[in-house]
Amino acid sequence: MKNDKININEKFSKLKKHWSPRIIAEMNDYQFKIAKIKGEFVWHNHKDTDETFIVIEGQMSIKLREGEVKLSEGEMFIVPQGMDHKPCAEKECKILVIEPRGVVNTGDAGGKYTITEELWI
Amino acid sequence: MKNDKININEKFSKLKKHWSPRIIAEMNDYQFKIAKIKGEFVWHNHKDTDETFIVIEGQMSIKLREGEVKLSEGEMFIVPQGMDHKPCAEKECKILVIEPRGVVNTGDAGGKYTITEELWI
Numbered sequence: 001m002k003n004d005k006i007n008i009n010e011k012f013s014k015l016k017k018h019w020s021p022r023i024i025a026e027m028n029d030y031q032f033k034i035a036k037i038k039g040e041f042v043w044h045n046h047k048d049t050d051e052t053f054i055v056i057e058g059q060m061s062i063k064l065r066e067g068e069v070k071l072s073e074g075e076m077f078i079v080p081q082g083m084d085h086k087p088c089a090e091k092e093c094k095i096l097v098i099e100p101r102g103v104v105n106t107g108d109a110g111g112k113y114t115i116t117e118e119l120w121i
Numbered sequence: 122m123k124n125d126k127i128n129i130n131e132k133f134s135k136l137k138k139h140w141s142p143r144i145i146a147e148m149n150d151y152q153f154k155i156a157k158i159k160g161e162f163v164w165h166n167h168k169d170t171d172e173t174f175i176v177i178e179g180q181m182s183i184k185l186r187e188g189e190v191k192l193s194e195g196e197m198f199i200v201p202q203g204m205d206h207k208p209c210a211e212k213e214c215k216i217l218v219i220e221p222r223g224v225v226n227t228g229d230a231g232g233k234y235t236i237t238e239e240l241w242i
Binding site (some may be wrong): 005009030032049051052081 | 196219
């Protein structure tokens with residue numbers, strides 16, 4: 001079977017590094033990724049797609065050019081296609097990101113956080 | 122903005138009926154739906170798409186023609202495209218379902234649980 005049952009917290013227990021999303025499942029051409037985040041990410045956007053953030057544990061904010069979305073455990077936000085955003089978290093936060101296969105985490109912004117490989121956990 | 126921030130538990134508090142999924146968000150042409158389930162659903166499949174189940178609270182099982190997947194809170198499973206499945210829950214269980222817009226909850230199986238409208242909550 002394409003995917004077995006997945007325990008999201010078990011997957012998180014294997015992930016150590018911040019800002020380093022790992023794929024845990026695929027649905028059609030969409031991927032579910034987990035990430036631990038802390039501090040400030042880079043401003044970027046995804047010109048071809050929306051991007052879904054779900055907070056699994058902790059708190060994060062998604063800065064937008066006009067305002068900021070603060071998310072706690074059990075809250076989700078979908079960043080619209082092409083919208084600049086900058087994820088941030090004061091303390092470590094565990095998130096689930098859902099987006100099409102092939103989306104690069106930093107969009108076209110580049111920089112040290114950029115991941116272009118398909119990394120599963 | 123297409124979607125505001127969404128609190129998944131707040132959405133569940135508005136949903137009373139079992140087996141009656143409601144859309145809470147859209148990402149591109151995919152939809153996030155919440156459902157409260159209890160008892161046995163009908164056997165069905167979705168011939169054009171995978172379907173993602175995430176358990177938010179409680180326990181459920183997804184019966185397959187060969188075996189059964191038991192899911193607890195924080196676990197997810199993606200039913201592959203075209204695969205017969207029958208969701209069940211002994212006690213009320215809260216789930217998040219992710220699938221393309223337009224997917225009918227009972228596939229082609231029909232019956233009293235079938236929902237063909239786009240119902241948001």
